[in-house]
Amino acid sequence: MGKIILTGDRPTGKLHVGHYVGSLRRRVELQNSGEYEKIFIMIADAQALTDNADDPEKIRQNIIEVALDYLACGLDPEKSTLFIQSQVPELTELTFYYMNLVTVSRLQRNPTVKSEIQMRNFEASIPVGFFCYPISQASDITAFKATTVPVGEDQLPMLEQTKEIVRKFNSVYGETLVEPDILLPENEACLRLPGTDGKAKMSKSLGNCIYLSEEPAEIKKKVMSMFTDPDHIKIEDPGKLEGNTVFTYLDAFSRPEHFAEFLPDYANLDELKAHYQRGGLGDVKVKKFLNNVLQAELAPIQNRRKEYEKDIEYVYHILEEGSKAAREVAAKTLDEVKAAMKINYFEDKELIAAHVKRFQG
DSSP states (O other), X not given: OOXXXXXXXXXXXXXXXXXXXXXXXXXXXXXXXXXXXXXXXXXXXXXXXXXXXXXXXXXXXXXXXXXXXXXXXXXXXXXXXXXXXXXXXHHHHHXXXXXXXXXXXXHHHOHHHHHHHHHTTOSSSOOHHHHTHHHHHHHHHHHTTOSEEEOOXXXXXXXXXXXXXXXXXXXXXXXXXXXXXXXXXSSGGGSSOOOTTSOSSOOTTTTOOOBTTOOHHHHHHHHHTOOOOTTOOSTTSOOOOTTOHHHHHHXXXXXXXXXXXXXXXOSSXXXXXXXXXXXXXXXXXXHHXXXXXXXXXXXXXXXXXXXXXXXXXXXXXXXXHHHHHHHHHHHHHHHHHHHHTTOOTTTOHHHHHHHHHHHHO
């Protein structure tokens, strides 16, 4: 069996530059590498409903936004299967069977679940679906026999739980499921891009995101208001790089050719950093450079998005065909899982024959 990728996003809003450097850009590279037999990209609407059950319209409206961002970034439906999670009901059935392999206490110890519960103020009243979403994620990954799952570092505990479920299932029922490998971003700055205000996480509610589809003027406004070094008051003051959001973004986005085009005074980012640290370089100059870099990176994405926006019916066609293809694959895995668990009663001819012999002599 060749290498297979499964990854995706919750459709709770338009995708932002954190999604792009953390996963989207890498997905496109992997898609075009020719190293993978199949690539499945999931819009995880069912998972998004676990903490948005009272607002399904929010999820419904954002599915097309995520799909447009996917296509705009270069995900190609000829090379990758783009699908909607809820349209593959086999995933739900797999989740139900896997629930018997995980204890409540194990879910409670999952660091990602704990932090997400705290962030959403669910401590007093946790929706069961949300509590169990690591199991649902295991279902998504194993249904497509994914060998590789590109994720950010915050998802590491989730992937470890998937591995545990795979090992438990295979030990109880026989070798059936594939244990996936985790693929983290190569650039450390891309592991988790901070919000424009310097907070660790980008959040729509905090208003600290730069969206992929955002207008250039709005991007520039957000860049120019970015958090830097609060002690770097005068240009001549030495500046700190640690916790400086502008330089974190430059680590994630800038390339040597950007300096040649937009800031020829410096050969590379190391030279720019050195000047900032010794003093004599103002935040405004660095922010203007970052704005130019971001605009150059996002312009082709935004142009492709506008082209796809002209034919929304075609985008839905891509998702429908992708969901049908994904369902065929997941159904095959579900059949194998049910056979391993010996709950494929009508296909088990030996079981039927044995019972015929037992009761009819």
